[in-house]
Amino acid sequence: MFNRTNEAKVLRDPIHEYIHISYQVIWDCLNSREFQRLRRIHQLGGNFQVYHTAEHSRFSHSLGVYEIVRRMCYEVENINNSLNEFEKIQVMCAGLLHDLGHGPFSHMFESITQKSHEDITMELILDEKTEVHQVLKKEHTNLPNLIVSILNHSHPNQMLSQMISSQLDADRMDYLLRDAYETGTSYGKFDLERILRTLRVKDGNLCVKESGMHSIEDYIMARYHMYWQVYLHPDAKSYEILIELFIKRYQKIRNQIKIQSLELLFEPLTSDSFYLLDENRLFYSFQQALFCEDEELKDLANRILNRHLLSFKEDEKLNGHYQYVYIEQQMEQDYLPYHENKDPIWILNKNNECIPISKCSEIVKALLRMETKTKKRIFYN
Incomplete structure (x- = not known):
């Protein structure tokens, strides 16, 4: 008990x-x-x-x-x-x-x-x-x-x-x-109640009744739209790149300039140190960097705190000199909302047989036929 x-x-x-x-x-x-x-x-x-x-x-x-x-x-x-x-x-x-x-x-x-x-x-x-x-x-x-x-x-x-x-x-x-x-946004909405009502167990695996397949299609499409409209938003990526550049810059100059709240990032990771690694610590570090002697670190801190984001171009070359250039490449395949050969979603048909959704859903079949290609973004100031 x-x-x-x-x-x-x-x-x-x-x-x-x-x-x-x-x-x-x-x-x-x-x-x-x-x-x-x-x-x-x-x-x-x-x-x-x-x-x-x-x-x-x-x-x-x-x-x-x-x-x-x-x-x-x-x-x-x-x-x-x-x-x-x-x-x-x-x-x-x-x-x-x-x-x-x-x-x-x-x-x-x-x-x-x-x-x-x-x-x-x-x-x-x-x-x-x-x-x-x-x-x-x-x-x-x-x-x-x-x-x-x-x-x-x-x-x-x-x-x-x-x-x-x-x-x-x-x-x-x-x-x-x-x-x-x-x-x-409305992209991520789907019928959770319907999915829970049609969930079943067959041979020790989760599956969904055939009558619930359209709710699963909505769920898969919700994931597709949320990735491309929200999770992979270039402005969100730009903000995270600024933080990454800030930390890399500090790591390069930390022998000359010390921001004590940042030093924890470069110490061996323990449960005690990880507990202290939160966003409050980083925001405090950005504020401290505004008063440091390194102009690049100050600029990055100012950009992070006041949302002066990097610009970006897709699949283009840059002409001229820029202080910050960051090239991001991603495969569309990585962000497919459904993978055929990875823990398939099983649909339980009327004959009590489990079939992968990719075999019985026209929507999922169409998604799996999507062309795989590389997408490149160049972020710059």
């Missing part, structure tokens, strides 16, 4: 209306310092410089993922009957904690550290010094290891990993709806 809270905790949420917590381990994880740190990390990196209401955090998104997982566990009859109580706790914890390792401005930070947020997340969960590890271990000795096995897809019950990280998972379902709401 696992510990329950004295009374059900209910948190207001603009996407799910209410988030329900009834297990003490979930509540204690939420109150751990590693999870509270996520309040100080923007969900969308530099997009808040484009969409002025996109101020939401990794904290709110992680709670939303937990809530969708919780609903899967208890409202989808096949899943409810397939999992025991301990498996439900494992996957709900995994949903809540899956983004613990995100650094300042989310994915931008990974280009600086050359380390994925997934790896950092797992290290924090397994580190005996972290509060979140202690909370999990108090509930069950093996709980930290089991959660990590869900996140790295080595858990003996693969369905738990599918619920958190697949082509139809709670993570994507929450961030599409939440990011669309917070950016004031």
Whole structure:
């Protein structure tokens, strides 16, 4: 028997209306310092410089993922009957904690550290010094290891990993709806209720009834539009490039100029140092740089704080001399909303057979026929 809270905790949420917590381990994880740190990390990196209401955090998104997982566990009859109580706790914890390792401005930070947020997340969960590890271990000795096995897809019950990280998972379902709401766009909307109503389990895998296929098509198209209209917005990229250039410039001159709040970026990454690496620290560093002696660092800090973004051109050459030039190349294939050979979304037909959606959806077939090409942007001042 696992510990329950004295009374059900209910948190207001603009996407799910209410988030329900009834297990003490979930509540204690939420109150751990590693999870509270996520309040100080923007969900969308530099997009808040484009969409002025996109101020939401990794904290709110992680709670939303937990809530969708919780609903899967208890409202989808096949899943409810397939999992025991301990498996439900494992996957709900995994949903809540899956983004613990995100650094300042989310994915931008990974280009600086050359380390994925997934790896950092797992290290924090397994580190005996972290509060979140202690909370999990108090509930069950093996709980930290089991959660990590869900996140790295080595858990003996693969369905738990599918619920958190697949082509139809709670993570994507929450961030599409939440990011669309917070950016004031309609691109990311789809019928979550219909998807949950038509979710099934077949041979240990998640699938969707044939009658729910059109809701899945909407979900896939929502992801397509959100990537090209929001996530890959060139102005958001420009802002993140300025931060990257700022950090690289500081790294080059740090023997001559010291901004103490930035030094943490260049020390060995530990759970204690990572806890202090948030956006508040970087914004303070940008302010400090306004008064330093290096003109380039001052200029970059001013651009970041006052939104003087870099200009950009697509597939063109630059003529003349520029102080900052940054060339970004991306493959459209990387941002396809659906990949045929990667954890396919299964459709359960009337004969009780599971078929990949790419075989029965004309919309998905069309998306997979899209031409793959390289897109190049040149950012400059």
